[in-house]
Amino acid sequence: MDIVTPGFGLIFWTTLTFFLLLFLLAKFAWKPILQAVQDREESINAALKAAESAKSEVAALQNSNEQFLKEAREAREAMLKEARSMRDKTIADAKEAASEEASKVLELARIQIDNEKKAAMAEVKNQVAQLAIDMSERILRAELKDAEAQRALVDRAMLDLKSGN
Amino acid sequence: MFLRYCLLFFAASAGSLVASSDSKLSGQHSVGSSQGHESHAAEAHDGDHAASEPDEAVFNPKEMIMHHIADSHGWHIMDWNEREIGIPLPVILWTREGLVVFSSSLFHHDSEGMHVAESGGQRFVNLHEKIYYASDAPNEHGIYAQADPITHEVTNLQPWDISITKNVASLFVSAVIILVLFTRAAKFYAKNSDAAPRGLAGFVEPLVVFVRDDIAKNNIGPHYKKFVPLLLTIFFFIWVNNLMGLVPFFPGGANVTGNIAVTMVLAFVAFVVTNFNGKRHYWNHILWMPGLPVAVKPLLAIVEIIGIFTKPFSLMIRLFANITAGHIIVLSLVSLIFIFETLWVSPVSVLLTLFISVLELLVTALQAYIFTLLTALYLGAALQEEHH
Numbered sequence: 001m002d003i004v005t006p007g008f009g010l011i012f013w014t015t016l017t018f019f020l021l022l023f024l025l026a027k028f029a030w031k032p033i034l035q036a037v038q039d040r041e042e043s044i045n046a047a048l049k050a051a052e053s054a055k056s057e058v059a060a061l062q063n064s065n066e067q068f069l070k071e072a073r074e075a076r077e078a079m080l081k082e083a084r085s086m087r088d089k090t091i092a093d094a095k096e097a098a099s100e101e102a103s104k105v106l107e108l109a110r111i112q113i114d115n116e117k118k119a120a121m122a123e124v125k126n127q128v129a130q131l132a133i134d135m136s137e138r139i140l141r142a143e144l145k146d147a148e149a150q151r152a153l154v155d156r157a158m159l160d161l162k163s164g165n
Numbered sequence: 166m167f168l169r170y171c172l173l174f175f176a177a178s179a180g181s182l183v184a185s186s187d188s189k190l191s192g193q194h195s196v197g198s199s200q201g202h203e204s205h206a207a208e209a210h211d212g213d214h215a216a217s218e219p220d221e222a223v224f225n226p227k228e229m230i231m232h233h234i235a236d237s238h239g240w241h242i243m244d245w246n247e248r249e250i251g252i253p254l255p256v257i258l259w260t261r262e263g264l265v266v267f268s269s270s271l272f273h274h275d276s277e278g279m280h281v282a283e284s285g286g287q288r289f290v291n292l293h294e295k296i297y298y299a300s301d302a303p304n305e306h307g308i309y310a311q312a313d314p315i316t317h318e319v320t321n322l323q324p325w326d327i328s329i330t331k332n333v334a335s336l337f338v339s340a341v342i343i344l345v346l347f348t349r350a351a352k353f354y355a356k357n358s359d360a361a362p363r364g365l366a367g368f369v370e371p372l373v374v375f376v377r378d379d380i381a382k383n384n385i386g387p388h389y390k391k392f393v394p395l396l397l398t399i400f401f402f403i404w405v406n407n408l409m410g411l412v413p414f415f416p417g418g419a420n421v422t423g424n425i426a427v428t429m430v431l432a433f434v435a436f437v438v439t440n441f442n443g444k445r446h447y448w449n450h451i452l453w454m455p456g457l458p459v460a461v462k463p464l465l466a467i468v469e470i471i472g473i474f475t476k477p478f479s480l481m482i483r484l485f486a487n488i489t490a491g492h493i494i495v496l497s498l499v500s501l502i503f504i505f506e507t508l509w510v511s512p513v514s515v516l517l518t519l520f521i522s523v524l525e526l527l528v529t530a531l532q533a534y535i536f537t538l539l540t541a542l543y544l545g546a547a548l549q550e551e552h553h
């Protein structure tokens with residue numbers, strides 16, 4: 001059969017044409033096209049990757065912001081709490097110190113008052129004794145101007161002593 | 166695929182059936198209608214069929230179809246007022262006395278060996294689109310060739326024929342179309358390096374990327390990059406030539422990818438590329454299949470070695486048969502008008518031809534895809550690395 005017998009001429013020209021076409025296309029068509037397509041794919045991939053990383057960066061930023069906020073809130077809470085407790089403590093301390101001081105002052109005052117009182121009493125006693133001595137001296141002088149009177153006194157005194165025992 | 170071979174068979178047998186009944190009826194069909202049969206030597210028929218000119222009144226569809234799917238030395242465009250209009254093509258012969266080049270018009274559109282073309286002091290005849298050294302004198306049918314009386318083979322010697330035939334010319338046209346198409350597309354990228362593809366590049370790029378990703382990358386494996394230009398060239402070479410074959414008028418209509426010589430070259434390229442890139446693993450699996458009893462290994466080696474050749478052989482036959490079948494079906498359907506000799510068949514003919522043509526449009530791409538895909542698959546198998 002003729003149609004299944006390859007002709008030499010057509011084999012020759014097909015080989016020549018095919019390889020020439022392969023060479024020319026590879027150099028002037030496939031290389032630039034494939035290169036351009038690959039470059040574009042790479043740039044798209046890079047852009048996608050950049051977008052992805054930017055997204056994750058934003059997310060991370062948001063996350064850290066929240067973390068910061070939370071931490072700040074916690075710090076504020078802690079500071080407030082501390083301040084409150086400090087205030088309470090200060091007030092309590094002050095109260096205690098004041099009451100202590102007050103009681104100390106009171107004690108001191110009492111002691112002083114006591115002392116004053118004792119001194120006053122001693123003074124009064126002294127004055128009274130002086131006064132008594134003075135009075136008795138005067139009385140004695142008056143009484144003892146005569147011998148009679150002196151005797152009568154001794155007698156009375158003797159009598160007192162006797163009945164006093 | 167099976168269906169297509171059935172159609173091919175059907176169309177061919179229908180053609181021959183009509184042809185044989187024709188010759189029986191007319192009884193004077195010897196030289197012309199024997200074309201395509203094993204015996205080309207019309208002059209071997211004896212004097213019963215004295216009239217060597219085919220009867221113009223009787224249409225022989227098989228002869229017409231075989232003529233259309235075969236190659237020829239001139240590019241016949243149409244008949245006008247009983248005159249053939251065509252483009253003469255250069256006939257290039259490597260003869261006993263060196264290179265001879267002359268125009269195919271010297272044969273006067275003859276392919277029955279009746280017209281001797283003289284060039285460079287040598288005489289040639291065109292007998293069924295084969296160039297022979299012409300005999301000194303014609304035989305009784307006016308043919309300048311002699312035939313062996315028993316085998317009916319033409320005994321005249323043939324020069325090496327590297328003429329620019331219709332198929333070669335069509336091949337050049339397709340090659341120019343492909344070149345212009347893709348270099349122009351490539352220019353777009355040179356101008357707009359990072360822009361989205363538009364125009365021609367927008368049309369070409371998905372196809373190129375398809376071949377690169379779906380054919381090359383998926384089937385060849387990690388080292389696919391080196392083979393992408395080859396696969397792209399094979400794909401578009403086949404596709405464009407298939408499409409050109411579907412165009413019913415000049416400069417289409419040649420049956421380039423339906424010619425066994427063309428598919429043979431393409432299959433040979435696939436064969437060479439596959440086996441020259443075969444890695445250790447590939448040859449190991451062919452020559453000494455691991456994991457089998459030693460007794461079986463040589464047997465399998467024989468089968469595998471045959472397989473090396475049957476793979477490209479199947480590529481060659483598949484493309485050839487599919488495209489030729491398409492051409493035969495379309496031509497058969499058109500022939501219906503002339504077989505029934507009535508215009509009333511033409512709507513049926515035209516509609517069926519339209520249907521088949523649309524189907525063929527799909528087949529053009531499909532066959533290009535299958536050829537490229539299988540080449541990539543074979544390459545992938547050859548390049549496979551040992552994986553433990």
